[in-house]
Amino acid sequence: AQKITQTQPGMFVQEKEAVTLDCTYDTSDQSYGLFWYKQPSSGEMIFLIYQGSYDEQNATEGRYSLNFQKARKSANLVISASQLGDSAMYFCAMRFSNSGYALNFGKGTSLLVTP
Amino acid sequence: NAGVTQTPKFQVLKTGQSMTLQCAQDMNHEYMSWYRQDPGMGLRLIHYSVGAGITDQGEVPNGYNVSRSTTEDFPLRLLSAAPSQTSVYFCASSASFTLSTNYGYTFGSGTRLTVV
Numbered sequence: 001a002q003k004i005t006q007t008q009p010g011m012f013v014q015e016k017e018a019v020t021l022d023c024t025y026d027t028s029d030q031s032y033g034l035f036w037y038k039q040p041s042s043g044e045m046i047f048l049i050y051q052g053s054y055d056e057q058n059a060t061e062g063r064y065s066l067n068f069q070k071a072r073k074s075a076n077l078v079i080s081a082s083q084l085g086d087s088a089m090y091f092c093a094m095r096f097s098n099s100g101y102a103l104n105f106g107k108g109t110s111l112l113v114t115p
Numbered sequence: 116n117a118g119v120t121q122t123p124k125f126q127v128l129k130t131g132q133s134m135t136l137q138c139a140q141d142m143n144h145e146y147m148s149w150y151r152q153d154p155g156m157g158l159r160l161i162h163y164s165v166g167a168g169i170t171d172q173g174e175v176p177n178g179y180n181v182s183r184s185t186t187e188d189f190p191l192r193l194l195s196a197a198p199s200q201t202s203v204y205f206c207a208s209s210a211s212f213t214l215s216t217n218y219g220y221t222f223g224s225g226t227r228l229t230v231v
Contacts, residue, residue, distance in 0.1 A: 004157075035220075037219075043224070043225055044225070045158075047219040050219055091157060102148040102163040103158070103207070104174075105150075105157040107156060
């Protein structure tokens with residue numbers, strides 16, 4: 001069975017500092033996709049970054065980067081130069097070939113950025 | 116605006132009532148899915164569809180039905196509402212993809228359902 005684990009229920013980071021949000025996964029599939037989503041207090045789900053299992057380079061999108069370690073089955077999100085607006089819930093998710101390519105989510109990490 | 120439209124945004128039901136949560140997308144996406152979000156649980160997959168006429172169960176399908184008669188619409192039906200179905204419901208859609216392409220899911224804005 002596929003499983004996504006986010007071990008940090010809550011994280012604090014000071015403004016302008018970098019923060020790493022952890023995500024590990026368990027799958028026997030060779031082909032899969034990894035996603036990170038942000039959910040601010042307003043409730044919408046905002047796509048941040050994607051990594052395919054065959055991608056050799058770590059994905060980057062602006063201040064977001066994904067530290068992908070395939071052998072360790074981890075896909076940590078790194079946010080550089082944190083901003084107050086980064087305070088939100090962050091979800092790691094995977095897309096598997098079963099379940100019609102729908103997303104399987106971790107339980108999330110609540111990030112609070114302090115001045 | 117292109118995207119995923121969910122209606123209603125808020126709903127209060129009495130135990131035993133039935134209702135349909137609507138989800139429509141105008142991006143010609145093949146893949147659609149329904150999730151429920153409960154505190155501390157993340158988003159859990161209820162049902163999904165890989166195209167018109169094709170649906171299947173996700174992780175938590177009990178008490179819910181779906182159909183996909185058109186590419187655009189993917190309604191979620193609560194057959195007999197229970198307090199355990201109090202949750203926030205999200206619909207999402209995605210284009211077909213390959214693993215090297217960056218096709219995430221587009222989410223609707225959610226429906227907050229309370230069953231009393």
